[in-house]
Amino acid sequence: MRVGFLSLGVCLPKRIMANDEWSRYVDTSDEWIRERTGIERRRIAGPEEGTATLAEGAARAALDDASLQAADLEEIILATDTPEVYSPDTAAIVQHGLGCREIPTYDLAGSGCAGFLQGVDIACSRVRTGRRNVLVIGVEVISRIMSWQDRNTCVLFGDAAAAAIVGPVNGAGEVLAVVAGTEGGKAGILGKEIGGTRRPFGPEHVASGEYNRLIMNGREVYKEAVTRMTAAAREVLDRAGKRVEDVTLFVPHQANLRILHSVAEHLQLPLERVYINVQDYGNTGSASVPLALWEARAKGRVRPGDLVLLTAFGAGFHWAAALIQY
Ligand code: ACO
Numbered sequence: 530m531r532v533g534f535l536s537l538g539v540c541l542p543k544r545i546m547a548n549d550e551w552s553r554y555v556d557t558s559d560e561w562i563r564e565r566t567g568i569e570r571r572r573i574a575g576p577e578e579g580t581a582t583l584a585e586g587a588a589r590a591a592l593d594d595a596s597l598q599a600a601d602l603e604e605i606i607l608a609t610d611t612p613e614v615y616s617p618d619t620a621a622i623v624q625h626g627l628g629c630r631e632i633p634t635y636d637l638a639g640s641g642c643a644g645f646l647q648g649v650d651i652a653c654s655r656v657r658t659g660r661r662n663v664l665v666i667g668v669e670v671i672s673r674i675m676s677w678q679d680r681n682t683c684v685l686f687g688d689a690a691a692a693a694i695v696g697p698v699n700g701a702g703e704v705l706a707v708v709a710g711t712e713g714g715k716a717g718i719l720g721k722e723i724g725g726t727r728r729p730f731g732p733e734h735v736a737s738g739e740y741n742r743l744i745m746n747g748r749e750v751y752k753e754a755v756t757r758m759t760a761a762a763r764e765v766l767d768r769a770g771k772r773v774e775d776v777t778l779f780v781p782h783q784a785n786l787r788i789l790h791s792v793a794e795h796l797q798l799p800l801e802r803v804y805i806n807v808q809d810y811g812n813t814g815s816a817s818v819p820l821a822l823w824e825a826r827a828k829g830r831v832r833p834g835d836l837v838l839l840t841a842f843g844a845g846f847h848w849a850a851a852l853i854q855y
Pocket residue numbers: 556557558561562565566642680681682684685719745747748750751754784785812842843844
């Protein structure tokens with residue numbers, strides 16, 4: 530059976546926040562952010578927009594794109610590090626909001642920017658064992674739970690939701706191969722600790738300002754992101770019996786322009802074949818890869834017959850890659 534993407538959908542917060550605005554909250558500048566990250570602006574969710582509403586918006590757009598109804602969905606996998614509530618999972622809230630049947634739903638929580646491709650990996654196997662129409666969503670509203678006083682991290686991120694419906698395909702959109710991996714030994718380099726059972730949330734964390742702080746060793750993350758995304762891309766090409774030269778468009782996780790350039794250089798892929806939108810959205814975590822793929826398709830950068838390579842890396846550390854034949 531051929532399995533692949535039946536459709537894509539996106540939902541973006543309305544507010545666009547340019548780099549300059551960050552200098553109101555932290556000691557930074559548009560120049561610093563552009564030079565180090567390539568980011569120029571990002572979306573920030575407003576009071577009416579949340580993880581579940583954005584996820585539902587992306588899901589509805591993906592349903593429209595596939596000419597399907599919510600009742601046609603057979604499973605929902607939602608990847609996020611910024612859930613609507615601590616419990617239950619956001620996927621259950623989205624299932625109800627969409628008006629689905631009583632289908633199984635679950636969140637992939639904590640796998641950061643690799644979450645969407647991990648979800649695609651699982652969805653492909655679910656379809657092979659009999660499900661049709663598995664909705665995979667990547668969504669983050671990180672602006673609401675991160676520290677707006679920590680310049681090391683706050684300038685990097687943006688809010689967004691993007692989704693794909695995975696199911697049996699007749700050629701176009703086929704996932705030729707997908708790979709994923711984890712190295713749990715590096716978990717301490719990137720993450721958020723306060724609020725878990727190891728360090729339950731308490732008033733002392735408000736006093737110390739730790740309650741919403743993201744722990745991040747930027748340089749280590751940078752190195753690992755380049756190494757792992759490059760390796761995952763090579764592995765998925767090998768698995769499908771394809772070469773780098775066969776790739777029409779490379780759509781990597783949009784963390785940082787320098788990371789993207791470096792991965793492309795390691796793969797010896799010319800930049801004309803790399804889709805980049807980090808300048809407009811910043812790092813949108815698990816929404817990043819499907820948002821970039823959706824936008825590339827909307828701009829006519831994905832045509833019938835194209836071979837599209839996706840790769841992502843995130844907290845955990847987790848990584849994944851997929852190869853799509855359009
Ligand atoms: N504005 C101004 N100065 C800043 C800012 C800021 N927003 N943030 C940090 N700095 C300062 C630091 O305080 C430090 O100052 P110091 O040297 O006086 O101590 C200096 O800039 C840091 O400089 P470098 O370490 O040389 O910065 P670098 O070139 O490594 O860039 C960055 C930092 C952008 C975080 C980079 O390491 C990076 O992109 N790493 C990857 C991080 C990432 O992508 N995280 C997202 C989550 S994971 C993922 O999606 C893959």
